[in-house]
Amino acid sequence: MIESNLPALQVILPLIAAPLCVLLRRSSLTWLVAWSASWATAAVSIAILLKVLGSGTISYAFGGWAPPWGIEYRIDPLNAFVLVLVSVVAALIVPYARRSLQAEIRSRQHYLFWTAYQICLTGLLGVTITGDAFNVFVFLEISSLATYILIAYGQDRRALVASYQYLIMGTIGATFIVIGVGLLYLMTGTLNLDDMARRIANMPLYRPELAAMAFLTVGISLKLALFPLHLWLPNAYAYAPSVSTAFLSATATKVAVYLLMRFSYTVFGRSGIFESLPFEEMLIALSLAAMFLASTVAIFQDDVKRMFAYSSIAQIGYMTLGIGLANASGLTGAIVHMFNHAVAKGAIFLLLGCVALRIGQPLMSQLTGLAKRMPLTAAGLVVGGLSLIGIPGTVGFVSKWYLVMAAVEKGWWWLAALVVISSLLAVLYVWRLIEVVYFREPSEKLNEATEAPISMLIPAWLFVFACIYFGLDTSTTVGTAAIAAETLLESLP
């Protein structure tokens, strides 16, 4: 029973946990519920990934209604990989969150936070697992609405404005997506993504399809904060509670990147749209703009969390760059960078949460001499930072290597050079942090600070270790990503 229903369990475990949290109310009980649900979800996702890698695509008919009429959950190596990424990150953050929430959120609101967390997880997993275009929209809205709540819980009053800003932008994005889905439904008469792809391939390219592609791309780009549509992200990440920032930066944008891959390759791959539109060129140009401009802005940020939020925009640029390159190495790089960036940013934001526990949200000047007071936290930040730059031996290097390879394979040496140069910008802002943290005397604010509690350090350092481990042993991540990239490329003519 359990094995055949794994795809459903993936989404409904957190969905059941959410109302349970509302009923239980007590902070510690809801934490336990969230803990068990998240870890069970992670176990399910790993089981699904192994099954997909072993025996190929899984199709699950919801309610027993056969696809393409009913809602289908369709899992190939690509979304199985993203499912593991999202659910394992969510599970690792829960044990960390207990202390952090006590410090940052009033205890009578904890159960609502956990409810929103589980609903957000439900939505993100749902978007990833489903093979139905309208279902994608519904789950995207579920996760987005929960995200607004998670951000609004920030201590800083600006969190409310940031959340509201994101709500407006996110709603515009969701509207664009549903318009795109509607146009596709109009043209193909189906909502099943697989069926849709087949029908689009067999018909001439009509204008509504172009419009649908445009709406979907803009809508999804708003969600993943692609360069000119990124304005909601820095404030949302900077003022959200530490736990929310770590969770969202590691998962939410990755799911949107996945969605962009799904639509631009699986659905539109054979439509002939890319022959008539410079989609890839546009994506590469915007990615480059994100990599350079966002990194440059990051250098001048004083709020450390905000600095890394801008760095996230730049890192998302690398993922979309891989999508735009549209060859095996590029896609492998993009997919593996989803994982690598999640690990590195997860580590950084969790460790900044440790700092926030002691001295509140840090400005750059308040972090002076952090290494003397909180050596483990400081060391972890450095590893995460190096990974953002892409130093060999960390995960960041692996994905950038594949991106450079992809550019070289296409004969675009200038692009390979630009990828390397943009990494130098990351060196600047990461070095700023290292210099402050290691080579100065502790600031007044830090004088009293001690190392963060072990319950927070262990999950954070698990992310740090993952930064190094998956930088050295790339067989699991790159192996899976390469298979996933292959399945995506199969849908191209």
Place this chain on the structure above:
Amino acid sequence: MRGFRVLRVIAKLLIPFILIFGLYVQFHGDYGPGGGFQAGVIVAAAVIFHALIYGLPHTQRVLPEWVVETMLAVGVLLYTGVGVVSMMMGGNFLDYSVLLHNAVDGQHRGIFLVELGVGITVAGVMLMIFYMFAGRARSKYSEK
């Protein structure tokens, strides 16, 4: 609305009928127009009507906030619960056909319970939103 006797009497007369109409829309949803969402809104409208006429404190004595919050959760649990039961009985998630001895009855039973869950949650959400906004204005004025 203390002084408006007509309104208070009419409200007292109407609210039971609104509630019954809500239940009708809920349970007749299988056969005619209606269903959990509409029914939930109608039931919530009855309670909001009560609050408008008699004042929020009275309504919250009839239907305290914790009950409303429980409704939110119970509805979702009922919905997912039906899905879990259908998985346990050998079907896919939310496959109602396996719930009873034959598929038609199973489908009836399944959608009945699921719609009930939707109704409870929708009524809960509508009321929660109303309580939030109405309660907010009150505390703000009482501070002054």
